[in-house]
Amino acid sequence: xxxxxxxxxxxxxxxxxxxxxxxxxxxxxxxxxxxxxxxxxxxxxxxxxxxxxxxxxxxxxxxxxxxxxxxxxxxxxxxxxxxxxxxxxxxxxxxxxxxxxxxxxxxxxxxxxxxxxxxxxxxxxxxxxxxxxxxxxxxxxxxxxxxxxxxxxxxxxxxxxxxxxxxxxxxxxxxxxxxxxxxxxxxxxxxxxxxxxxxxxxxxxxxxxxxxxxxxxxxxxxxxxxxxxxxxxxxxxxxxxxxxxxxxxxxxxxxxxxxxxxxxxxxxxxxxxxxxxxxxxxxxxxxxxxxxxxxxxxxxxxxxxxxxxxxxxxxxx
Ligand code: MEV
Numbered sequence: 001x002x003x004x005x006x007x008x009x010x011x012x013x014x015x016x017x018x019x020x021x022x023x024x025x026x027x028x029x030x031x032x033x034x035x036x037x038x039x040x041x042x043x044x045x046x047x048x049x050x051x052x053x054x055x056x057x058x059x060x061x062x063x064x065x066x067x068x069x070x071x072x073x074x075x076x077x078x079x080x081x082x083x084x085x086x087x088x089x090x091x092x093x094x095x096x097x098x099x100x101x102x103x104x105x106x107x108x109x110x111x112x113x114x115x116x117x118x119x120x121x122x123x124x125x126x127x128x129x130x131x132x133x134x135x136x137x138x139x140x141x142x143x144x145x146x147x148x149x150x151x152x153x154x155x156x157x158x159x160x161x162x163x164x165x166x167x168x169x170x171x172x173x174x175x176x177x178x179x180x181x182x183x184x185x186x187x188x189x190x191x192x193x194x195x196x197x198x199x200x201x202x203x204x205x206x207x208x209x210x211x212x213x214x215x216x217x218x219x220x221x222x223x224x225x226x227x228x229x230x231x232x233x234x235x236x237x238x239x240x241x242x243x244x245x246x247x248x249x250x251x252x253x254x255x256x257x258x259x260x261x262x263x264x265x266x267x268x269x270x271x272x273x274x275x276x277x278x279x280x281x282x283x284x285x286x287x288x289x290x291x292x293x294x295x296x297x298x299x300x301x302x303x304x305x306x307x308x309x310x311x312x313x314x315x316x317x
Contacts, residue, residue, distance in 0.1 A: 004314040005116035006035040007153045008307040009098035010105035011178060011271045011280050013233075014221060014240050017196045017247055018214045019146045021207075024162045026170065026218060026225070027152040029307040030178075032104065034096035036113040038077075040121055041089045046077040050094035059089055063140060072107065072137035076114045079133065084122045092117065099300075102182050103189075103272025108149035111137040116313045127154050130311065142190050144197075156310025158225060160218070174228040175305060177288045178280050179265065181257050182300040185276030192273040196247055210243050217243075234266020234282045241269035249274030257299065264291045 008029040015025030041047065047056040048070050055070050059078055066074045077090045092114065098106040111134035119125045119133065134150040148161045158170045200207040217236055224232040241258060244250055250270060258268045261281040268281035283291050288303055295301040 001121065002037050002039045003117050003120040004035065004037045005113045005120060005312060006033045007109040007112035007116065007311045008033050008105075008156060008309070009109050010149050010152045011180065011278075011304070012103075012148070013158070013225075013271075013280075014218050014236065015214055016270070016272055016274070017193070017244070017249065018211050019148050019161065019163065020144060020193055020196070021200065021211060022163055023211045023214055024160055024218050025146070025148050026158065026160055026221070027148055028158045028176070029152050029156040029310055030104065030180075030304045031307045032098045032302070032304065033307075034094065034098055034106065034109040034113045036092055036094050036110070036117040038090055038092040038114070038117045038121060040086070041091050043089045045089045046074055046081075047089065047091045048073045048094070049092070050096070052100070068141050071140045072111050073114050075137045075140050076111070076133060077118055079136075080115075080118045080122060086122070090118060090121070099182055099278075099302075101186060101277070103187070103270075103274075103277030104180070105149045105153060105272075107141065108134065108138055108145075109153045111135075112150055112153040112311050116311050120313050124313075127311065130154060142193075144190070144193050152310075154311045157308045158306055160222065170222060170225055172226050172228070175285070177283050177285055178304050179261065179283055179288065179291050179295055180271070180302045180304050181261060181279045181281070181295050182302075183254055183257060183276055183279065184300060185251075185253055187273055187276030189273040192249055192275045195275075196249065199248055206246070210246060214240070214243055230266045230282060230284060237267035237269045237280075237282060238262065241267075244270050244274055251275065254279060261291070261295060264294065 013026045019025035045056045115133040159167045221236040265281035271280040
């Protein structure tokens with residue numbers, strides 16, 4: 001019997017980094033997904049196969065000894081095997097069209113799809129239960145995660161998210177179009193988040209003021225998202241970018257892309273941890289192809305829309 005589940009990647013429209021410190025963020029799930037097929041096996045191993053490599057790890061292995069690339073998958077499989085008193089292992093096959101390490105939520109989507117696919121081999125879990133397993137798994141590689149990325153991957157759409165109060169769907173019938181440009185500059189979310197922590201410790205007042213400004217920006221833009229006021233949303237994105245620059249997570253290479261794409265769109269900013277990864281720019285249906293063609297000549301670019309479905313679990317068969 002196999003079990004298949006898929007989960008979308010994400011963009012952060014507003015509030016990355018601040019969200020780790022308790023402020024609200026706005027995220028959107030995107031139409032790029034990871035799909036995981038899992039199956040019970042007859043061995044004592046958890047086997048993981050993806051385009052990045054494969055590994056077969058004894059269930060008895062301690063998580064500390066597992067290569068970080070496989071850690072979240074191993075964690076999820078072992079947890080579910082133990083909770084169900086299952087006496088054998090699990091195989092999983094991962095396929096993804098989310099660029100890896102680019103700030104588009106590839107690892108969170110993997111955690112969500114793996115938790116959904118593997119749990120479904122045993123029983124049907126609530127979305128919140130899958131979310132909790134996914135966040136726990138993500139913490140094996142990124143202990144300080146706010147949980148925002150896994151949350152939007154589970155529920156889809158555009159959400160407001162705050163660590164203490166959870167998520168709320170921002171209801172809108174409009175279709176948003178974004179161009180995503182990959183700077184191809186590698187970054188580590190964990191390292192950038194630690195750097196922002198240090199910034200906060202040595203600039204407490206500046207950080208507090210920035211959190212307050214970000215909160216005001218998010219309050220204002222929530223209305224604009226519902227009324228589809230692209231001009232205002234774009235301006236707010238550019239303002240959010242300035243806050244991120246003040247936190248020290250931008251750099252010349254990212255700014256160069258932002259300046260270029262801003263000329264043709266409503267606004268642009270880093271998405272995710274920054275320091276590298278991707279830039280997002282808000283466009284509209286009529287201009288999206290032209291902007292995409294222009295950006296594609298010099299950069300790796302994607303045209304993305306918001307995925308309203310979130311995680312999907314297909315019947316085990
Ligand atoms: C990473 O996609 C977003 C950050 O805010 C970290 C987090 O929320 O866990 C930088």
